[in-house]
Amino acid sequence: MSALFDVLTENIDEFGGGLWVTLRLVGGAFVIAIVVGTFVAALRIAPSAWLRRLGGIYVETFRNIPLLVLLTLSYAGLRRAGVEIGTWTAGIASLGLYTAAYVAEVLRSGVFAVSKGQIEASLSLGFSYAQTLRRIVLPQAFRTVIPPLGSITIAMIKNSAIVGASIIALGDLLKNARIVQSDTFKTEESFIWAAAGYLVLTVAATIAFRFLERRLAISR
Amino acid sequence: MQRMNWRGLAAVGLALGALTVAACGEDDESSGDAGTTTTEARTFDAGTTMKKLQDEGEMTVGVKFDVPPFGAKNPTSGDVEGFDIDFAKAIADELGVKPKYIEALSDNRIAFLKDGTADLILSTMTINAERDEEIDFSEPYFIAKGRILVKKSNSDIGGVDDLAGKNVCTALGSTYEETLKKQAPKAKLKLVDSYSECLELIQNGAVDAVSTDDVILTGMIIQDDTLKLVDDEPLTTEPYGAGIKEGDKAFQAFVNDVFDKYKSDGRWAKAYQKWVGQYTGEKQEPPTMTLQEAIDLTK
Numbered sequence: 001m002s003a004l005f006d007v008l009t010e011n012i013d014e015f016g017g018g019l020w021v022t023l024r025l026v027g028g029a030f031v032i033a034i035v036v037g038t039f040v041a042a043l044r045i046a047p048s049a050w051l052r053r054l055g056g057i058y059v060e061t062f063r064n065i066p067l068l069v070l071l072t073l074s075y076a077g078l079r080r081a082g083v084e085i086g087t088w089t090a091g092i093a094s095l096g097l098y099t100a101a102y103v104a105e106v107l108r109s110g111v112f113a114v115s116k117g118q119i120e121a122s123l124s125l126g127f128s129y130a131q132t133l134r135r136i137v138l139p140q141a142f143r144t145v146i147p148p149l150g151s152i153t154i155a156m157i158k159n160s161a162i163v164g165a166s167i168i169a170l171g172d173l174l175k176n177a178r179i180v181q182s183d184t185f186k187t188e189e190s191f192i193w194a195a196a197g198y199l200v201l202t203v204a205a206t207i208a209f210r211f212l213e214r215r216l217a218i219s220r
Numbered sequence: 221m222q223r224m225n226w227r228g229l230a231a232v233g234l235a236l237g238a239l240t241v242a243a244c245g246e247d248d249e250s251s252g253d254a255g256t257t258t259t260e261a262r263t264f265d266a267g268t269t270m271k272k273l274q275d276e277g278e279m280t281v282g283v284k285f286d287v288p289p290f291g292a293k294n295p296t297s298g299d300v301e302g303f304d305i306d307f308a309k310a311i312a313d314e315l316g317v318k319p320k321y322i323e324a325l326s327d328n329r330i331a332f333l334k335d336g337t338a339d340l341i342l343s344t345m346t347i348n349a350e351r352d353e354e355i356d357f358s359e360p361y362f363i364a365k366g367r368i369l370v371k372k373s374n375s376d377i378g379g380v381d382d383l384a385g386k387n388v389c390t391a392l393g394s395t396y397e398e399t400l401k402k403q404a405p406k407a408k409l410k411l412v413d414s415y416s417e418c419l420e421l422i423q424n425g426a427v428d429a430v431s432t433d434d435v436i437l438t439g440m441i442i443q444d445d446t447l448k449l450v451d452d453e454p455l456t457t458e459p460y461g462a463g464i465k466e467g468d469k470a471f472q473a474f475v476n477d478v479f480d481k482y483k484s485d486g487r488w489a490k491a492y493q494k495w496v497g498q499y500t501g502e503k504q505e506p507p508t509m510t511l512q513e514a515i516d517l518t519k
Contacts, residue, residue, distance in 0.1 A: 075426070076420050076421075076424055076426075079424035079425060079426055080423075080424045084425075087426075165413070167412060167417050167420060167421065169410050169411060169412050169417075171411075175392075175411070178327060178392060178393075179392060179397070179411060181327075181393075182326075182327055182392055182393035182397065183397075183398075185330060185350075185351075185353075185354045187331050187334075
């Protein structure tokens with residue numbers, strides 16, 4: 001048992017540094033996912049068929065390409081095309097845009113949960129379409145989708161491990177755990193601590209979403 | 221009629237069985253001519269790894285799939301080939317078993333030996349004291365030198381000291397992880413899973429240099445002639461050893477035995493010329509360094 005803790009204490013810089021990188025990666029990607037996801041959801045329910053199609057193309061593109069492929073294309077592919085994209089930009093953007101497709105779909109389902117009568121009432125009272133969305137629909141939609149958003153966030157935290165394993169090779173939690181493993185040959189111990197690190201992040205996310213749920217949920 | 225059918229089936233079954241046996245026999249012969257000198261498979265005591273492999277009829281060897289000219293998947297045929305593969309074949313031939321190749325990355329190959337996924341590792345693995353604690357090695361079967369690869373257009377990097385502040389790629393779990401941390405502590409290391417990723421990264425400009433064994437870097441130059449080796453003293457000497465499960469002395473002795481034959485009957489020189497010499501134009505004698513010397517080198 002003490003061997004397990006020795007691996008952590010002797011390599012605390014690697015594990016701590018990796019956790020910090022993962023945290024920043026996930027934080028940045030979360031912001032992108034929510035902002036872009038909301039925008040795409042708005043497109044998906046727009047009155048214009050063209051806008052709806054545009055939103056549909058976004059969702060189908062980013063949801064249907066494996067994250068690892070997206071990471072490789074956004075980094076190696078863009079660099080080959082002459083775009084000097086950095087590791088952080090490529091990593092955060094890929095993870096964020098990928099997750100945004102799921103956020104958009106969940107939000108869309110939340111919007112459908114708002115009864116059509118409310119939207120008609122709002123429009124007939126003189127609200128513009130954007131105002132209706134912002135004031136009436138989205139606030140309610142967000143509340144109903146908090147539990148699935150929590151699941152998406154947790155999935156995103158776990159997906160972030162692919163960023164370090166990809167050609168982008170950011171020194172995230174999993175990557176650094178593997179570096180510790182290759183330095184010490186302590187395979188199980190290194191991965192147990194990586195698992196523990198991800199658990200800390202996912203459990204924190206779970207607690208945060210539970211809190212939001214309690215505060216904002218529409219009581220039924 | 222019914223009975224006839226059954227008999228017919230039995231006859232077909234027998235014929236198929238005979239064919240299979242014949243096919244197996246043929247197989248043995250064909251893997252034989254790859255290694256030139258196959259005699260009757262030797263017999264071994266019960267309980268040894270050699271006996272176990274013979275009973276299974278198959279030896280799982282962890283090799284590189286993306287490191288020409290040592291272990292690389294031929295995109296046309298789908299076969300894995302290279303210097304390491306030829307040696308693996310020689311060992312399998314001596315046992316009279318079929319070699320089965322699985323991909324062993326720098327990062328997972330030691331774990332593969334420990335958990336029994338692979339019976340033998342031949343994946344450009346440098347012998348060092350640290351690894352020797354975890355697994356056993358054969359005598360060195362190839363001596364590589366640590367070098368630096370840059371683009372031909374790059375004139376900034378003339379040696380290891382120039383790597384400070386530069387992005388340098390090498391494989392996670394390779395000896396260069398530590399070598400570079402020691403010799404170029406200010407270099408920004410990019411640790412990836414495989415050398416093919418390093419090649420991509422230097423081609424697309426994400427890293428300035430790749431550092432690893434000269435033969436691996438030569439493999440990259442064969443693929444892309446806009447790259448070159450930095451003309452400087454080698455960073456390190458890297459004796460390659462076959463990885464064997466810790467404590468399996470009998471199998472270790474067996475592999476060494478095969479290697480001695482492989483060297484003395486000229487197969488080593490042939491393999492060297494085929495995989496390395498014809499590209500580099502250099503000549504090299506089979507290594508005479510002992511395992512102990514190789515281990516001491518890293519202490």
